[in-house]
Amino acid sequence: MEEMEVPTEHLHEAIKEKAEEARERWVMYLALSTAFIAVLAAIAGLLGGHHANEAMIEEIKASNQWSYYQSKSIKSELAEATDKILLQVSSTPIPGDNKERIARYEKEKETIKQTAEAHEKASETHLEQHKNFAKAVTIFQIAIAISAIAILTRKRVLWYGAIALTLAGSYFLFAGF
Secondary structure, three states: OOOOOOOHHHHHHHHHHHHHHHHHHHHHHHHHHHHHHHHHHHHHHHHHHHHHHHHHHHHHHHHHHHHHHHHHHHHHHHHHHHHHHHHHHOOOOOOOOOHHHHHHHHHHHHHHHHHHHHHHHHHHHHHHHHHHHHHHHHHHHHHHHHHHHHHHHOOHHHHHHHHHHHHHHHHHHHHOO
């Protein structure tokens, strides 16, 4: 009697092939997630650079306003000093005194001060946003490095760690807005 062939050998091969496919599928997901992390890092880097530039521009604008404020202060002081000197030299009031100009300078100084402070506040806001984006970039870069190690060692736990770091980086990315 002929022995019946048990298809376990074929079954074993099929299981082995499916296991290899699953392993390769996992590597594909790892590669795709790493590419996605790189995109997030690029976006965070771009936004971080933008906000760093904006912070610098706002700080320069504030500095310009404070210089303008100082020039108005000097003009005001000169006008006051001129009035005092002329009053000491002349016993009669001077018809074209500088009181109106001094009052105008003081009013202009207040407006200039408010503008300078607004630019300083805008600079601080941009700087805070830059810091959040910089943190996001750093965390994303670490996640990419861990993903690379995961693909080399074929350890899923490292990939899961990279995903967790990506979530943390995403928090800072969205906090930057």
